[in-house]
Amino acid sequence: MRLWPLRSLAAALAALVVVPLLPAPAHGQDAPVNPGGMALSRFVPAPAGDRMFSVPSPFVAGHLTPHVMLLADYASNPLVLRRERDGAEIGAVVSDQLTFHLGASLPLWNKLSVDLDAPLTALQSGDSPSGGGQQFPSPSGAALGDVRLGARLQLHGAYHDPFQLAVGAYVWLPTGADDSFVSDGSVRxxxxxxxxxRMDRLVWSTALGTEVRRSQSFGGVAQGTMLTLGGGVGFLAMDGRLQVGPELSAAMVLEDISSRSTNAELLLDARYRFLPFMEAGIGVGPGITSGIGTPDVRAVAMAAFTPEQPTDQDRDGIGDLEDACPSVPGVRSGDPKKNGCPPPPDRDADGIVDAEDACPAVAGVRSDDPKKNGCPPPPDRDADGIVDAEDACPAVAGVRSDDPKKNGCPPDRDDDGVADAEDACPDVKGVRSKDPAKNGCPRDTDGDTFRDDVDACPREKGFADPDPEKNGCPKAVRVTEKHVVILQQVQFDTDKATIKPVSDPLLDEVAEVLKEHPEIVLIEIQGHTDNRGTVEHNRILSQNRANSVMAALVRRGIDSTRLTAQGYGREQPIDDNATEAGRQRNRRVQFNIIKKAAYKPQADETGEDR
Known part of the structure; x- marks a missing residue:
C-alpha cells in the first residue's frame, strides 16, 4: 500500500530524491546489494516525555514520573534508485516504510532519566528494481526493529528553566531482522x-551526537559512523497546552562525506495536551538532501501518557500548585501554608528563628529558658558539661558533685587532691609524687620503703616486722622525744675506753639516725659505770668512754657541734649493782637529746617532701 498524497507533497516540495545509489551500467558494482542488513531509517525518536519528536530534551521530568508513548512514523521513498548519468528514476527499493515505536522513560532523582524504544516496522514495500546488472529485492511484510536503550543525565537547569544542559547516550541492540532494512545486525x-x-511562550532543544555503527556499503555508497545534529523550536499557546514549531535533523557519514551520505529532514509538527496527563501530536515534512534513508516526505503521529510538570514561577523546585508562595523562592515544609515560602529570618544561622532567639545576632543553642534560647552556652573549657562558673576544676574534665569544692573535678575517693585516675592509692589519703607508682600514696618520710601509714617508726629507717608496732623500725636504734635509744650496748675493752669492733655496726646506725634527724641540734653522749672501783676512777673511765663514742660519731660524719660528751661514773645506776646482770646494765653509753629545732622533711628522689 502506498500513501500517494504524501508522495505527491514530497514531489511538490522539490527536495525529495534520496540517493543515486547505482552508477550507469558501465560502472556496475560487484558488491552485494545489502550484506548483513541495514537500518535504513534516519528518524531517531526522542524519549517519551520530551518536547520534540526527534530532538532529545535536556531536562529530567520529575522523580519517578513514568512516561509512555506510542508513535507512528511513515517514510515515503526513503530508498530510490536513479541512473547516475541523467538522474532518471529506475525504481524504489523501499517506497513505503511504516514503523510503530513503543517508548517509555523513567526519571530518577530529578537528575537521571532512563528510556526504552521498541520499534515494529508494520509495512515495507518497493518495486524490486534492477540496475547495473543487479537485482535489488524490496522488503515486504512486518519486521521487528532494533530495541533502543537510553540514559540521560541533567547537568544544569530544571524543567522550566530557560537554559538546560544534559549528556546522554543510546544503545541499539540487534534485535531486528538483518535481512531487511530495519537493522544493521550489530550493536549501535x-x-x-x-x-x-523553556520560556513563557517558547521551548527549544538542540542536540549533537555521534552514532557509532559498523562500516558497510550499499550500492557503492559508504555507510557507517555518523555525526548527528538536530534542533527544534516550539511556540506555546493556550496556556502552554498547544505547541507548534519546526524541527530539523541531520546526519552525515564520516567515512565518506557526500550528498549521497548526508541526510537532512525538516518536520513541522504540533502537539496538544488534552488531559493533564495525556498529549497527542502530528508532524509532517520533507527530506532536504539525497542521502540514503532520507524520504521524500515523513509523517509522524503520536499519543503519550506524560503527566504535566507543574509550573514553578520562583524556580525553587516546588511546583506552583503546592507552593504557598509561588512568586518567592522558598523551602519545603510539612505545613501546606508554609510550603515553598522563605523561612523566617535567622540572622545568626543557628537554626533558631529571630522571633524566638534571645541572641539573634550571635549563633547559639536551644534552651527551654526563653531568655537563653539561641544564646551561646556559658563557657565550659574542659567540656565536662559543667559550666566554668560552677566548675571547681574548670580546666580538667570531671563529674558533678553536691560539694561546690568538688563539683566538676575528677573523682577522688580519698580526698587527697589526687584524682582516682592518677592515684596509685585511691583509697588511702596521700601526696602527689612524680613517680606514678607513688602518686597519691602516703609519704615514706624516712625512705625505708615503708609508707608512713604502715611504718611504726616513720622518721627512722627500719626493717620489716610482722608486729605492726615494730614494722619499719630500726633494729638497734630508736628515737624518742628526749633520747636516742640504743637497743644494744656499746662494748669496750675491759676497764678501757677502746670500743670493740663488734659495736661498729651499732655506731654506724646511730650516725645514720642522727643524719636523718637534723632537727636534733645537740645531743649529750653519757658514759656510765657500775659501782666497782673508786669514784674518781669510774668518773674518768666513763668520761673517756663518752669521748671515744663522740669521736667515733664524728668520724662517721656527724658535726662535732651537735655532740657533747659527759662521764657520770657510777652516780646514775639504772639497776641493782648487787647482781652481775644489774652491773652489766649500769655499764652503759646513753644518748640524751639536749636541744631540738623544728622538723623539716627532706625531699625524696621524686622531688616531693617526705
Whole structure:
C-alpha cells in the first residue's frame, strides 16, 4: 500500500530524491546489494516525555514520573534508485516504510532519566528494481526493529528553566531482522549532548551526537559512523497546552562525506495536551538532501501518557500548585501554608528563628529558658558539661558533685587532691609524687620503703616486722622525744675506753639516725659505770668512754657541734649493782637529746617532701 498524497507533497516540495545509489551500467558494482542488513531509517525518536519528536530534551521530568508513548512514523521513498548519468528514476527499493515505536522513560532523582524504544516496522514495500546488472529485492511484510536503550543525565537547569544542559547516550541492540532494512545486525551506540530550555511562550532543544555503527556499503555508497545534529523550536499557546514549531535533523557519514551520505529532514509538527496527563501530536515534512534513508516526505503521529510538570514561577523546585508562595523562592515544609515560602529570618544561622532567639545576632543553642534560647552556652573549657562558673576544676574534665569544692573535678575517693585516675592509692589519703607508682600514696618520710601509714617508726629507717608496732623500725636504734635509744650496748675493752669492733655496726646506725634527724641540734653522749672501783676512777673511765663514742660519731660524719660528751661514773645506776646482770646494765653509753629545732622533711628522689 502506498500513501500517494504524501508522495505527491514530497514531489511538490522539490527536495525529495534520496540517493543515486547505482552508477550507469558501465560502472556496475560487484558488491552485494545489502550484506548483513541495514537500518535504513534516519528518524531517531526522542524519549517519551520530551518536547520534540526527534530532538532529545535536556531536562529530567520529575522523580519517578513514568512516561509512555506510542508513535507512528511513515517514510515515503526513503530508498530510490536513479541512473547516475541523467538522474532518471529506475525504481524504489523501499517506497513505503511504516514503523510503530513503543517508548517509555523513567526519571530518577530529578537528575537521571532512563528510556526504552521498541520499534515494529508494520509495512515495507518497493518495486524490486534492477540496475547495473543487479537485482535489488524490496522488503515486504512486518519486521521487528532494533530495541533502543537510553540514559540521560541533567547537568544544569530544571524543567522550566530557560537554559538546560544534559549528556546522554543510546544503545541499539540487534534485535531486528538483518535481512531487511530495519537493522544493521550489530550493536549501535550514540552518545550525545543536549541543550534547551523553556520560556513563557517558547521551548527549544538542540542536540549533537555521534552514532557509532559498523562500516558497510550499499550500492557503492559508504555507510557507517555518523555525526548527528538536530534542533527544534516550539511556540506555546493556550496556556502552554498547544505547541507548534519546526524541527530539523541531520546526519552525515564520516567515512565518506557526500550528498549521497548526508541526510537532512525538516518536520513541522504540533502537539496538544488534552488531559493533564495525556498529549497527542502530528508532524509532517520533507527530506532536504539525497542521502540514503532520507524520504521524500515523513509523517509522524503520536499519543503519550506524560503527566504535566507543574509550573514553578520562583524556580525553587516546588511546583506552583503546592507552593504557598509561588512568586518567592522558598523551602519545603510539612505545613501546606508554609510550603515553598522563605523561612523566617535567622540572622545568626543557628537554626533558631529571630522571633524566638534571645541572641539573634550571635549563633547559639536551644534552651527551654526563653531568655537563653539561641544564646551561646556559658563557657565550659574542659567540656565536662559543667559550666566554668560552677566548675571547681574548670580546666580538667570531671563529674558533678553536691560539694561546690568538688563539683566538676575528677573523682577522688580519698580526698587527697589526687584524682582516682592518677592515684596509685585511691583509697588511702596521700601526696602527689612524680613517680606514678607513688602518686597519691602516703609519704615514706624516712625512705625505708615503708609508707608512713604502715611504718611504726616513720622518721627512722627500719626493717620489716610482722608486729605492726615494730614494722619499719630500726633494729638497734630508736628515737624518742628526749633520747636516742640504743637497743644494744656499746662494748669496750675491759676497764678501757677502746670500743670493740663488734659495736661498729651499732655506731654506724646511730650516725645514720642522727643524719636523718637534723632537727636534733645537740645531743649529750653519757658514759656510765657500775659501782666497782673508786669514784674518781669510774668518773674518768666513763668520761673517756663518752669521748671515744663522740669521736667515733664524728668520724662517721656527724658535726662535732651537735655532740657533747659527759662521764657520770657510777652516780646514775639504772639497776641493782648487787647482781652481775644489774652491773652489766649500769655499764652503759646513753644518748640524751639536749636541744631540738623544728622538723623539716627532706625531699625524696621524686622531688616531693617526705
Amino acid at each position: 551506540a550514540m552518545p550525545y549532548v543536549a541543550a534547551g530550555g
